[in-house]
Amino acid sequence: MYAALWITLGSALGGMGRYLVSGLVARRFGETFPLGTLTVNVVGSFVIGFAATFGGPGAHALGGHEFDVLAVRQFVMTGICGGFTTFSSFSLQTLNLLRDGEGWAAAWNVLLSAGLCFISTAAGLFAGLALSPP
Numbered sequence: 001m002y003a004a005l006w007i008t009l010g011s012a013l014g015g016m017g018r019y020l021v022s023g024l025v026a027r028r029f030g031e032t033f034p035l036g037t038l039t040v041n042v043v044g045s046f047v048i049g050f051a052a053t054f055g056g057p058g059a060h061a062l063g064g065h066e067f068d069v070l071a072v073r074q075f076v077m078t079g080i081c082g083g084f085t086t087f088s089s090f091s092l093q094t095l096n097l098l099r100d101g102e103g104w105a106a107a108w109n110v111l112l113s114a115g116l117c118f119i120s121t122a123a124g125l126f127a128g129l130a131l132s133p134p
Contacts, residue, residue, distance in 0.1 A: 048076075052124075052125060
């Protein structure tokens with residue numbers, strides 16, 4: 001039950017973050033290309049890669065307080081990243097681009113989303129490993 005509450009809180013925070021970041025990017029750069037969705041997916045990919053490796057297994061002390069790495073990972077990876085990233089929005093926006101005759105924009109959205117999210121997840125993984133205590 002304890003984990004479910006933290007995941008629920010993380011999902012709410014992630015969803016609000018997605019709304020804010022995606023909206024900010026769309027207002028700044030326009031909505032012709034789904035750059036807001038691409039941005040949250042790339043950032044979320046980095047965060048999930050980082051969270052998957054940072055801290056190693058078990059519990060650690062941080063600032064004099066013990067924390068359970070696995071519980072933090074559930075909060076971040078399942079909760080925050082689950083609420084923040086938007087693969088369903090990506091799919092709908094890509095199909096809408098195709099429906100509107102924007103085949104090249106749809107193809108670029110697929111290529112950029114897959115490529116940049118893969119690279120961002122790898123960067124997060126490496127950053128988590130590099131910054132983890134020995």
